[in-house]
Amino acid sequence: MLTVEGLVKRFGGFTAVNNVSFRVEQGEILGLIGPNGSGKSTIFNMLSGTLIPTAGSILFNGAEIAGHAPHRIINGGIGRTFQIPRPFHRLSIFENVALAGYYGQGRHSRARADEAAERALAMVGLPTDRHASVDGLGAAGLKKLELAKALATGPKLLLADESLGGLDEHEMDQAADMLRKIRDELGITIIWVEHIMGVLMRVVDRVMVLDHGEKISEGLPSAVASDPRVIEVYLGTDADSSQAAAAEARRKAGV
Known part of the structure; x- marks a missing residue:
């Protein structure tokens, strides 16, 4: 579904992403991890059109999208959530999601946007009541709203940015x-940026690790969690729990 080759992003003399290549297969959940400042958000911003790559290619379903405007990319089937939710507080929960569907799908049909909003809200477990206020949502509710807004755009590929931030252990699960569920029931491919390794390793199919803008490891969760370089630059004391989570995922999958 997605093929990235030689992706580079420079800001003046600073190289935020340096010659990163990877592929994402349809129906896969790819975990994208690394220390703060490793280039994860910069890659998301290039995939979603917020930033124009300095060099490299981004093929989505065989078509080049590097440098395309965000509205063209989202209309083509790449949706995203944001680490810090910023809903329109003067709009209801339903209106926030319908607005995303209206512009994100590029159809400019209010009826279709409303239908997409109802489906998305039902999927994430938020009320479809058209008057429910955003102000009543806690951290978990706001994360669900971010997901609903992205789903309403009708994505084939979802870029999920730190969906666990600010949640307690039960909410993380x-x-x-x-x-x-979004992958299994809707068939949506996912790239997931996350710092909570014990949870991420139980869910993803593969993991890619960045450090200082470069890819340093890629593979099955169990292999990446045991990679000495990944342990050194990122996992540290979380290595044991990450390895245990990866092993548990393999056991459940019968691998």
Whole structure:
């Protein structure tokens, strides 16, 4: 579904992403991890059109999208959530999601946007009541709203940016299960940026690790969690729990 080759992004003399290549297969959940400042958000911003790559190719379903405007990319089937939710507080929950559907799908049909909003809200477990206020949502509800807005755009590929941030342990498990449900029931491919390794390793099919803008490891969760370089630059004391989570995922999958 997605083929990235030689992706580079420079800001003046600073190279944020340096010659990164990877592929994402249809129906896969790819975990994208690494320390703060490793280039994860920069890659998301290039995939979604917020930033124009300095060099490299991004093929989505065989078509080059590198440098395309965000509205063209989202209309083509790449949706995203944001790490920090910023809903329109003067709009209801339903109106926030319908607005995303109206512009994101590029159809400019209010009826279709409303239908997409109802489906998306039902999928994430938020009320479809058209007057429910955003102000009543806690951290978990706002993360669900981010997912609903992205789903309403009708994505084939979802870029999920730190869906677990600010959640307690139970809410984290719910959010992770939601991403798996979105893949399994809607057939949406997912790239998931996350720092909570114990949860991510139980859900993803593969993991890619960045450090200082370069890819340093890629593979099955169990292999990446045991990679000495990944442990050194990122996992550290979380290595044991990450390895245990990866092993548990393999056991459940019968691998």
